[in-house]
Amino acid sequence: MTTLRLKAMEDVPQAAEIIRQGGLVAFPTETVYGLGADALNREAVLKIFEAKGRPPTNPLIVHGASVEQLEPLVQSPGPLFYRILEQFAPGPVTLIVKKSDLVPDETTAGLDTVAVRIPSHRVAIGLIQSAGCAIAAPSANRSGFASPTTAQHVLDELDGLIDAVLDGGPCPVGIESTVVDISDGHLTILREGAITDEMLAEATGRSVTARQGSPRSPGTSGRHYSTKTPLILTEERPEALIDKVEELKSQTAAVIWPIDWPKTNAEHHVEWAEWKDDAGLAERLYAALREADALEVDWIVCPLPDGRGLRSAMRDRLLRAQTIR
Ligand code: TXA
Ligand code: MG
Secondary structure, three states, rough: OOOOEOOOOOOOHHHHHHHHHHOOOOEEOOOOEEEEEEHHHHHHHHHHHHHHHOOOOOOOEEEEHHHHHHHHHHHOHHHHHHHHHHOOOOOOEEEEEEEEOOOHHHHHHOOOOOEEEEEOOHHHHHHHHHHOOOEOOOOOOOEEEEOOOOOOHHHHHHHOOOOOEEEEEOOOOOOOEEEEEOOOOOEEEEEEOOOHHHHHHHHOOOOEOOOOOOOOOOHOOOOOOOOOEEEEEEEEOHHHHHHHHHHHOOOOOOEEEEOOOOOOOOOOEEEOOOOOOOOHHHHHHHHHHHHHHOOOEEEEEEEEEOOHHHHHHHHHHHHHHHHOO
């Protein structure tokens, strides 16, 4: 199949028509690009799994344009559902709730819960509204690899496998939404993101648990977000980065480089952002990893952010990306 390159906003109606016809369209959200299909159309949803090479056990996030659009998909939405959406939606948070019978098993991988979110990107909202249906969308990458933050990233992996990509420029947040499970009446973070446990605790007056050892989010286990080139993570000090590159001796390396740090002896320095600029680091993280991967070096070397919020979310992604295959 030929993948159409569509431009936001002018081509939103064409993209919406493809979704209505049961096709696949990659589109920008504030976090990363998603690979969208009509969330209530079983055949359309199955095509997402095929195009991504995604295990059928890994459920999808359903994107709506409003609370009213999501309500019928949720079995008895409670105060937590409304409170969290009121506070953080549209925005980078996904809620796991008990699903209603409207949501097909294909979308939730057979679970009795469904993941829902309201993206804040105007292209995403425009597409959902124009299609007139909720849109199921995982990140628009081949399963196991880094999420795409530009339309070109999507094409690099999915050209010829999907109907269209709707180009709306780079994604401003750059890292996937926070996933919080409220299906049992407690708040449990399954995946860290820009909305932190503290923000959720403050908004709800409830305690928030972090995901424990055995993940309940099927897609957060094992290797993920990975580069083809092996990744070495260092402590968050310029000297640690410089020393690690020295240790590699004759092997080639690309450093994911905080632009306010001294350069190392590595062959390549891929610009990241200033080390204290959490939002800038998150926005560039996946693009920098992809650029480094394309350099075909022996190693990618990257300092590992420590701290809270986005830094903790980046740390989580980088540690998973490093998992030995
Ligand atoms: O920011 C985002 O969340 C992006 C954009 C496109 O919205 N989407 C995204 O989707 O990252 P995906 O499929 O790559 O990651 C969704 C995560 C997976 O780890 C999946 O296992 C988990 O959410 N998930 C989905 N439905 C779930 C459910 N019912 N119970 C537990 N985890 C669920
Ligand atoms: Mg993903």
